[in-house]
Amino acid sequence: MEEAIIIEKGVIILAVFAITMLFAMYCTLAERKIAAWIQDRRGPNRAGPGGLFQPLADGLKLFAKEEFMPNTPNTFLFVLGPFISMTMALMTSAVIPWGDTLEIGGRKVILQATDINVAMLYVFAVLSVSVYGIMIGGWASNNKYSLISAMRVASQMISYEIAMGLSIVAILMMHSSMSLREIAANQHGMHWNIFYQPLGFLIFLVCSFAETNRTPFDLAECEQELIGGYHTEYSSMRMGFFLFAEYAAMFISSTLLAVLYLGAYNYPGMTWAAENWGENTANIIGIFVLFAKICFFIFLYMWVRWTIPRFRYDQLMNLGWKTLIPLAILNIVVTAVILLLTR
Amino acid sequence: MSIQNISLSGRKKQVSNKEMTLGERLYIGAIAGGMATTLKHMFKKKVTINYPEETRPFSPVYRGRHMLMRDEEGRERCTACGLCALSCPAEAITMKAAERTPEEKHLYREEKYAEIYEINMLRCIYCGLCEEACPKQAIYLTKSKQIVHANTSREHFIFGKEQLVMPLEQAINNTAKSE
Numbered sequence: 001m002e003e004a005i006i007i008e009k010g011v012i013i014l015a016v017f018a019i020t021m022l023f024a025m026y027c028t029l030a031e032r033k034i035a036a037w038i039q040d041r042r043g044p045n046r047a048g049p050g051g052l053f054q055p056l057a058d059g060l061k062l063f064a065k066e067e068f069m070p071n072t073p074n075t076f077l078f079v080l081g082p083f084i085s086m087t088m089a090l091m092t093s094a095v096i097p098w099g100d101t102l103e104i105g106g107r108k109v110i111l112q113a114t115d116i117n118v119a120m121l122y123v124f125a126v127l128s129v130s131v132y133g134i135m136i137g138g139w140a141s142n143n144k145y146s147l148i149s150a151m152r153v154a155s156q157m158i159s160y161e162i163a164m165g166l167s168i169v170a171i172l173m174m175h176s177s178m179s180l181r182e183i184a185a186n187q188h189g190m191h192w193n194i195f196y197q198p199l200g201f202l203i204f205l206v207c208s209f210a211e212t213n214r215t216p217f218d219l220a221e222c223e224q225e226l227i228g229g230y231h232t233e234y235s236s237m238r239m240g241f242f243l244f245a246e247y248a249a250m251f252i253s254s255t256l257l258a259v260l261y262l263g264a265y266n267y268p269g270m271t272w273a274a275e276n277w278g279e280n281t282a283n284i285i286g287i288f289v290l291f292a293k294i295c296f297f298i299f300l301y302m303w304v305r306w307t308i309p310r311f312r313y314d315q316l317m318n319l320g321w322k323t324l325i326p327l328a329i330l331n332i333v334v335t336a337v338i339l340l341l342t343r
Numbered sequence: 344m345s346i347q348n349i350s351l352s353g354r355k356k357q358v359s360n361k362e363m364t365l366g367e368r369l370y371i372g373a374i375a376g377g378m379a380t381t382l383k384h385m386f387k388k389k390v391t392i393n394y395p396e397e398t399r400p401f402s403p404v405y406r407g408r409h410m411l412m413r414d415e416e417g418r419e420r421c422t423a424c425g426l427c428a429l430s431c432p433a434e435a436i437t438m439k440a441a442e443r444t445p446e447e448k449h450l451y452r453e454e455k456y457a458e459i460y461e462i463n464m465l466r467c468i469y470c471g472l473c474e475e476a477c478p479k480q481a482i483y484l485t486k487s488k489q490i491v492h493a494n495t496s497r498e499h500f501i502f503g504k505e506q507l508v509m510p511l512e513q514a515i516n517n518t519a520k521s522e
Contacts, residue, residue, distance in 0.1 A: 037385040042393075307381045308374060 004107065013113050016093050023298075024247040025055040031247075031302050038306040062240035070233040074140035081137020082234065082241035088130035089248035095119040096255050097181045099265045099287040103280055111287065112181060119180040120168060123256065124161070127211060130249065131157040134213075134220065137242065138230035149229035152313065153220040156210055159320035160217075164207035166328035167200040170335040171260060184264035189271070192263035199331045201261045203324055208253045210320070213246060215305040222310055254297035258290060265290040398488060406469045406484040408491070409462055411507045413514040414452055415521065420481035423457035427473035427482055435466035436473060453479075460507060464491045464500040 029044065029051065036043030044051040072078055099111035116122060131153060138150025171193055175183050187193060194201045210217040221229030231242045258264060265286035274282035311319070348357070366372065392399055401407075412420050423440035441458035443451045450456075471484050491500065
């Protein structure tokens with residue numbers, strides 16, 4: 001039995017890792033394609049059918065590039081930066097419930113790497129650490145643009161993590177649990193959190209954009225002001241890792257949004273499907289539904305990127321501290337009052 | 344109506360600096376509007392032309408590569424008068440005349456012909472003045488979509504008679520068509 005669990009978890013971890021990588025890879029293509037479509041262009045369409053092999057070509061190119069090391073006293077930190085980013089971006093996926101239980105050969109398999117009861121705290125801890133990758137990389141680059149970028153990332157993360165955490169508190173109050181699995185299961189039957197917490201969802205969404213350094217909050221890598229920001233001095237696959245980590249983080253944060261607010265793997269008619277087609281089929285459809293939701297959020301990220309221009313630094317700070325945090329607190333108070341009155 | 348409000352083009356808009364209402368300051372409406380615009384653009388017809396496979400449609404007055412014409416008997420029309428070279432604002436045309444021998448009567452229409460006829464394609468601006476100047480209707484700017492291909496040597500761009508004179512098969516085809 002022990003071995004079975006190890007094999008089972010190993011398979012799930014490998015699958016999740018592979019899927020995250022695949023998504024991150026094809027996010028680069030999707031980003032370019034969607035950017036092109038929004039600007040009335042066609043996008044990359046030469047490598048493979050419809051440009052399908054473009055990510056492979058990009059990866060190969062990055063591997064083949066010269067590894068440039070700037071004149072920095074912190075070689076170790078310089079190398080460490082992208083690896084922290086990458087590791088942290090991937091670590092979050094451990095606690096995410098990818099689907100309900102599957103029954104394989106009389107065993108109930110939970111589609112989750114690990115179901116810990118402090119999953120939410122874990123996610124926030126990992127998200128906070130991921131900033132260090134960028135900060136360390138930017139600082140060790142020995143370049144003023146990288147340094148400015150690193151400072152911006154740090155302050156941006158601090159201001160947005162508070163609002164993000166506060167918007168989550170309302171969800172914790174509703175479900176009285178920190179386990180993502182329980183939160184997902186509680187949303188069964190169209191009790192999606194987005195219907196109960198629209199304001200919280202909006203705050204969390206805005207903060208996710210800031211957390212993943214995406215436009216309109218991509219101050220850390222604004223090309224016009226900071227060349228490339230924290231990855232100015234990076235080249236070859238180290239640079240690739242930074243970019244890849246950004247897309248992996250985007251995938252994970254889309255997953256979080258889907259799990260926390262859009263009912264995770266639940267979909268309308270799930271009970272009906274379970275009764276008529278069997279539990280397993282219904283739950284497998286659930287996995288695909290979750291991925292459809294994730295794809296929607298990834299699309300949203302890109303859609304917003306090509307719609308809203310970048311914020312100015314002071315506007316960003318104003319929005320974070322003077323708007324989102326008070327709104328999040330208001331959200332908590334309102335949720336608390338309603339919970340008190342209804343229970 | 345004061346002078347400031349007159350708009351002859353009808354496009355003038357009055358800007359105001361009024362305070363934004365709370366709804367406007369939330370920007371949610373404005374952002375949704377922007378998102379709708381970008382989404383609409385996703386499904387618009389793409390402006391890109393897939394170059395090597397597709398080419399841009401040329402204008403009806405397009406002037407392409409030059410051609411030295413042949414008459415209905417397949418003889419070269421050019422008599423090396425030099426008017427095209429004289430009219431050329433870019434000084435792209437050079438030629439050397441020669442006298443036709445009796446055996447060459449089937450090759451050249453007049454007693455004098457161009458032994459060497461060169462157009463420097465780097466200098467040519469495709470203005471079509473040579474075509475206008477030619478009294479023998481010998482040089483024409485065709486509608487050919489063939490562009491002069493890139494090359495690293497300048498000599499490559501000096502087109503001689505072998506590139507300029509109308510191919511014989513084409514002349515035969517033209518004569519066959521007119522008969």
